[in-house]
Structure formats: C-alpha cells, structure tokens
Amino acid sequence: xxxxxxxxxxxxxxxxxxxxxxxxxxxxxxxxxxxxxxxxxxxxxxxxxxxxxxxxxxxxxxxxxxxxxxxxxxxxxxxxxxxxxxxxxxxxxxxxxxxxxxxxxxxxxxxxxxxxxxxxxxxxxxxxxxxxxxxxxxxxxxxxxxxxxxxxxxxxxxxxxxxxxxxxxxxxxxxxxxxxxxxxxxxxxxxxxxxxxxxxxxxxxxxxxxxxxxxxxxxxxxxxxxxxxxxxxxxxxxxxxxxxxxxxxxxxxxxxxxxxxxxxxxxxx
Amino acid sequence: xxxxxxxxxxxxxxxxxxxxxxxxxxxxxxxxxxxxxxxxxxxxxxxxxxxxxxxxxxxxxxxxxxxxxxxxxxxxxxxxxxxxxxxxxxxxxxxxxxxxxxxxxxxxxxxxxxxxxxxxxxxxxxxxxxxxxxxxxxxxxxxxxxxxxxxxxxxxxxxxxxxxxxxxxxxxxxxxxxxxxxxxxxxxxxxxxxxxxxxxxxxxxxxxxxxxxxxxxxxxxxxxxxxxxxxxxxxxxxxxxxxxxxxxxxxxxxxxxxxxxxxxxxxxx
Numbered sequence: 316x317x318x319x320x321x322x323x324x325x326x327x328x329x330x331x332x333x334x335x336x337x338x339x340x341x342x343x344x345x346x347x348x349x350x351x352x353x354x355x356x357x358x359x360x361x362x363x364x365x366x367x368x369x370x371x372x373x374x375x376x377x378x379x380x381x382x383x384x385x386x387x388x389x390x391x392x393x394x395x396x397x398x399x400x401x402x403x404x405x406x407x408x409x410x411x412x413x414x415x416x417x418x419x420x421x422x423x424x425x426x427x428x429x430x431x432x433x434x435x436x437x438x439x440x441x442x443x444x445x446x447x448x449x450x451x452x453x454x455x456x457x458x459x460x461x462x463x464x465x466x467x468x469x470x471x472x473x474x475x476x477x478x479x480x481x482x483x484x485x486x487x488x489x490x491x492x493x494x495x496x497x498x499x500x501x502x503x504x505x506x507x508x509x510x511x512x513x514x515x516x517x518x519x520x521x522x523x524x525x526x527x528x529x530x531x532x533x534x535x536x537x538x539x540x541x542x543x544x545x546x547x548x549x550x551x552x553x554x555x556x557x558x559x560x561x562x563x564x565x566x567x568x569x570x571x572x573x574x575x576x577x578x579x580x581x582x583x584x
Numbered sequence: 585x586x587x588x589x590x591x592x593x594x595x596x597x598x599x600x601x602x603x604x605x606x607x608x609x610x611x612x613x614x615x616x617x618x619x620x621x622x623x624x625x626x627x628x629x630x631x632x633x634x635x636x637x638x639x640x641x642x643x644x645x646x647x648x649x650x651x652x653x654x655x656x657x658x659x660x661x662x663x664x665x666x667x668x669x670x671x672x673x674x675x676x677x678x679x680x681x682x683x684x685x686x687x688x689x690x691x692x693x694x695x696x697x698x699x700x701x702x703x704x705x706x707x708x709x710x711x712x713x714x715x716x717x718x719x720x721x722x723x724x725x726x727x728x729x730x731x732x733x734x735x736x737x738x739x740x741x742x743x744x745x746x747x748x749x750x751x752x753x754x755x756x757x758x759x760x761x762x763x764x765x766x767x768x769x770x771x772x773x774x775x776x777x778x779x780x781x782x783x784x785x786x787x788x789x790x791x792x793x794x795x796x797x798x799x800x801x802x803x804x805x806x807x808x809x810x811x812x813x814x815x816x817x818x819x820x821x822x823x824x825x826x827x828x829x830x831x832x833x834x835x836x837x838x839x840x841x842x843x844x845x846x847x848x849x850x851x852x853x
Binding site for chain 1: 593677717763
C-alpha cells in the first residue's frame with residue numbers, strides 16, 4: 316500500500332531518531348476519513364487533539380496552518396484516510412520535557428480500505444481479549460501514542476474469524492474494542508462504558524451520544540462486566556473510519572443487528 | 585550535546601515515519617553505562633531485552649551481531665552512555681503485528697553526564713509524584729517504549745530542588761522512581777516494591793537483590809503505601825547509570841545515608 320508522508324511542511328519520508336514520539340511514544344494521533352476532498356468530522360478530531368496537547372503539555376498546533384496543510388493534501392481525494400501524528404519533538408536523554416518544545420507534525424495519506432458490506436449489515440464477530448487495559452486517569456480519553464496494550468490485544472488472534480476484539484480493564488469492566496468503542500442495548504436502554512480511567516474518547520462515540528440526545532434517547536455511561544454484553548439484545552462498535560458496525564457474535568453468543576443499531580447507523584454513518 | 589546515532593548497521597540519522605516505534609511506542613529500550621570500552625552489565629540488559637521481545641512478540645535480535653556492533657561502537661570510549669532501541673519495524677496501518685517482522689535497531693552513543701558527587705554521598709531529594717502508574721501485568725517489568733506516565737510524572741517539577749520523583753500505582757502502592765527503582769530499610773530489614781503489576785525490573789535493582797542474597801541479607805518484595813517510606817530509616821534509589829543514590833529527603837521528611845545503603849553502594853557501584 317502506498318502511503319504519502321509529510322513531515323512538518325514538506326513531503327519527507329524520514330524522522331529524527333531523537334524524536335520523543337519514537338523514544339517514548341510521546342505524542343498524539345488522529346485517524347480521519349476523507350470524503351470528496353474534505354474531513355467531515357475535522358472539528359471533533361481537532362478538539363480531541365487540543366485536549367490531548369493540553370493533557371500532555373505539548374504546544375497546540377497552529378489551527379489555521381494545520382487546516383490549510385491538510386486541505387491541500389486531500390483536495391484531490393474522493394475517498395482516503397489521513398492520519399496525523401503530533402509528537403513532542405527531539406530530546407537527547409531523559410523524560411524531562413525540554414523547556415523549548417518544537418513538536419513534529421506528520422501527515423500520512425493512504426488509500427481507503429474497503430470493508431466488506433456485510434460488516435455494516437449483518438455485523439462482525441468479536442473476540443474477548445485477555446490483555447487488559449491498565450487504568451490511569453492521567454492518560455484516559457486522549458488518543459496518545461502509547462498503544463502497546465492494543466497491539467498485544469490485537470495480536471491475540473491471527474485468523475479472519477474475528478474482525479475486532481473487546482477489551483476489559485484490570486477490574487474486569489468492559490471498556491472498548493482494540494480500535495473502536497462499544498455500545499449495547501438491553502430492554503431498549505443504550506449503554507456505553509465510562510472512559511474516565513482508561514480507553515479513548517472516540518469521535519463516532521461522541522457523535523452517537525450527541526445524536527441520541529438530540530433524538531431524546533438516553534445513554535447510560537456505565538462500569539459493567541462482560542456478562543452485560545452476553546445479556547444484551549444488541550451490541551455495536553463505533554470508529555471514525557467504519558462508522559457503526561453491528562456485532563453478530565461475541566465468542567459463542569449470537570446477536571442480530573437490531574432496530575436501535577440500525578436507527579443509529581442511519582443517524583450517524 | 586552531541587549524540588551519535590546508528591540505525592541498523594549504519595551511521596544514519598533518520599527513521600521511517602512508518603516505524604511502529606513512532607506510531608505506537610511499539611518497542612523496547614536499554615540504557616547502559618560504558619566503562620573503558622565495555623558494558624559492565626551487558627548480559628543483564630541483554631536478558632531483559634530478550635524477555636521484553638518475548639513478551640511483545642518481537643523477534644529477538646542476533647546476539648553475536650548486536651554485541652559485535654556495540655563493541656565496535658564503544659571501543660574508544662572511557663566513559664559514555666549507550667542507548668539501544670529495538671522497535672518492531674514498519675507497518676502502514678493498524679495495531680495488527682505484520683506477519684513478517686523486520687525490527688529496527690537504533691544505537692545512541694552519548695557523553696557521560698557527570699552527576700554531582702554529593703548525590704551519591706549525602707543523597708538526593710525526592711518528590712512524591714501525583715501522576716499514578718497504571719497497573720497491567722501484560723506490560724509490567726519490561727522496558728518498553730510506552731513512557732508517557734514517566735514523562736507526566738517528571739514534568740511535575742521544573743526546579744532543581746528535586747533530583748527524582750517517586751511514583752505510586754493507582755492503588756497507592758509505592759512502585760519506583762521516574763527513572764529508577766526504590767529500596768528502603770526499617771529496623772534493619774530491606775524492602776523493595778513488587779513489580780508484577782507495573783514498574784520496570786531495573787538492572788541495578790536485580791544486582792542489589794543478588795548481592796544481598798550472596799551476603800545473607802533478606803529483601804522483602806512488598807506492596808506498601810507511602811507511609812512506609814516516611815517511617816523508614818534509610819531510603820535509596822537504583823539506576824544503571826548512577827548505581828545507588830541515598831535519599832536525603834522525601835518532601836518534608838529527612839533521612840541520612842545509613843549503613844545499609846553505604847554497604848550496598850560498596851557492593852554494587
């Protein structure tokens with residue numbers, strides 16, 4: 316797959332090995348869907364990026380300059396994916412943040428990956444991952460570059476039987492997928508996990524919360540064990556690239572794409 | 585500060601932005617003291633690196649080739665620091681580990697940082713960090729590249745009043761320093777934290793455990809709150825570069841470099 320890479324303001328395919336993003340995972344990222352030369356949900360991504368910069372004490376990028384750069388990059392693209400990494404910049408040694416920071420911006424433009432249509436229609440198959448998510452409010456919610464937990468979880472299956480895995484925290488509460496957020500429905504009530512101690516505040520998750528509110532639907536933000544998923548009537552996953560995918564099975568438990576999932580697909584996708 | 589950088593087999597000062605070490609912190613590192621053209625504790629570092637590779641499913645480097653490369657790099661160095669990063673290599677998108685991995689090795693050779701002699705004699709001043717360490721047995725012990733917790737903790741102070749900070753896990757147990765391990769003595773008994781749920785298994789910590797065993801001294805591996813430090817008679821920190829530093833104060837509590845700390849400095853440094 317051909318990926319175009321831009322580091323700071325130029326088309327450049329190299330990074331300094333002193334970059335703290337490489338030495339420590341010291342940075343943030345956003346992965347965004349391009350549609351007809353635009354990023355439909357850019358402002359949601361921008362706001363999460365700013366929140367991440369503030370949490371990690373990374374200078375917030377110049378918004379207009381970044382928007383201009385991305386706009387020029389994607390202008391000709393009908394359907395593609397843009398990934399943005401904001402990394403703290405170089406340092407020679409030690410965790411201490413340099414007094415003068417000079418963050419690095421990397422943009423990756425890559426082709427759209429066409430997912431099979433039945434993922435969005437009949438749904439996907441979920442594995443329950445053994446790798447837990449550690450809990451740390453200092454890092455929860457933001458989309459930072461420390462992703463070893465997700466890598467270990469995603470590495471738990473190699474076959475094509477599962478399209479995603481659900482991760483629990485070290486207390487056994489359901490948190491999210493390896494690359495997506497999770498919702499479920501029981502007796503007409505929508506639920507999604509509390510992400511104040513771990514997990515990523517996904518853009519599509521946020522849009523589901525907004526759309527349900529606009530439509531008078533209540534979503535409970537909860538800390539619940541895996542049993543809640545097994546007892547659910549509907550389960551679905553959200554992600555900025557695929558939108559909403561119903562869940563067809565979790566291990567041996569079967570589900571059908573139900574009416575609330577389908578309603579939200581219409582509202583959000 | 586001038587740092588020499590070698591990527592794989594050549595003197596090269598660039599990395600591919602698709603490197604997973606940069607995208608996800610997907611790799612491991614070792615920071616090692618050079619003495620008279622040698623790495624005195626290389627085998628300890630090597631063993632931890634191998635354990636890390638096995639945990640993260642990264643192919644273990646060729647030992648002889650790596651040793652040969654490092655030997656050539658440090659031959660002329662009387663006193664210096666070598667840092668090695670083993671990163672998983674490139675991938676275009678997603679957490680999934682590529683079926684064919686091609687890990688990247690980066691070596692950094694940098695000048696020795698001379699610490700003031702009084703750190704090793706009278707001791708250092710410790711801050712108690714607010715940033716907690718998340719608990720996750722899947723990542724505990726190894727020296728991986730996901731270091732945002734340490735960066736946030738080290739960023740809690742900017743003045744020169746403190747030389748190190750002590751970190752607690754999310755249950756409030758004492759775990760380690762931001763860049764070191766911690767021991768304490770109470771009524772002649774040595775203690776150090778259990779690191780099965782978080783923290784890095786430091787090389788000097790391991791050497792202290794070996795030397796104490798050889799000398800018939802017992803060390804209890806414990807889960808204890810910060811009060812245990814305040815009630816201790818002696819506290820010291822260990823690290824591969826500075827060896828053993830006594831602790832002179834933790835916030836308002838004062839200590840003196842006691843006899844057990846001094847004995848271990850003689851045995852280990």
